[in-house]
Amino acid sequence: MGTFDNYMMYKQLRPSEQRSRSYVDGIKQHNSLLRKNVSDYLDKEFAYLSEDDNLSIVTTGSDGRCEKSLLSPVELILLNSGSKNLERASSDLERVIYERSDIFEPCVEIKDLDNQKSSIFYNTNQLFPTRALDSVKLIGSDELALRYKLKVVEEFTGEDGKNYLNKVKNRKRDPRKILESSFSKHGLNFDLDNGELFYDGHCIKSTKYGHLRTVQYKMAADVCSAIRSKVIDIDNLDSNITGNISDRLYNLYYQDLIDMSATEVSDVTDAYLTSVYWYHLSEEMYIKNNEGSINVDIGEFKEVTSILRDFGRRKNIFK
Secondary structure, three states: OOOHHHHHHHHHOOOHHHOOOHHHHHHHHHHHHHHHHHHHHHHHHHOOOOOOOOOOEOOOOOOOOOOOOOOOOOOOOOEEEOOOOOHHHHHHHHHHHHOOOOOOOOOOOEEEEOOOOOOOEEEOOEEEEEHHHHHHEEEOOHHHHHHHHHHHHHHHHHHHHHHHHHHHHHHHHHHHHHHHHOOOOOOEEEEOOOEEEEEEOOEEOHHHHHHHHHHHHHHHHHHHHHHHHOOOHHHHHHHHHHHOOOHHHHHHHHHEOOOOOHHHHHHHHHHHHHHHHHHHEEEEEEEHHHOEEEEEHHHHHHHHHHHHHHHHHHOEOOO
């Protein structure tokens, strides 16, 4: 059985013991180290797989963006394209996540890239293009992992592409509404006027649903729109959307693809990363005390919320 000694060492890092900037730098390193440990571990457990097996195990979400908190499990997706080893790999993966329940999310999504109607839906009816766009290969076929992302291009440029795009645009409005309404009334996740954020471990999760998802869903919608209008070069799709949100924005800025100044990119990324820190801090307090309420500087909280709200209001970040 593989070990996660280096990963567990990084588990000593706590947001309550760090300033926000040093913490988010540390969490990026932690995620990179965790991904390497997970890949090495899975390589040993699935040593029988080769590139020709048409199977790939990828991670996604905060794992793919290198923004996962130290307390969250690793999410896995098993990609398949007519592999003869699918049944064996599925069984082994079920065993692995049971044996290492301290590391892995208990549920694994299985994607059949040949027969599934769409790669951008989760549980058949929820539109989540971010799952493919955020995905990063852990083990298995490089070609299949890239194909998973390229299916997003295929679907958004295909006959149903306009309908898919409208659904993605509608989805991005929900988190923005949380930020918009926070300036006029007390919300479930936070109280802007008093600089207070809440976390209950279930439906109330601090800055996750308003601040973070406003940026994540806005970028996903604009990337999908850019794919449909062919602003993004398909050959460079993976390099353009890999990494955390900060890296992606700066990468797009330096390629002169987005209509944002260097100051605007800096302001948005700083506000986003501060929100990541607050979210992780709320989570830590909940685990420690079974109560995730934290207080932050009111002026800073309002400034961060305003910056991310205004980013969500932009028509499109691409030129």
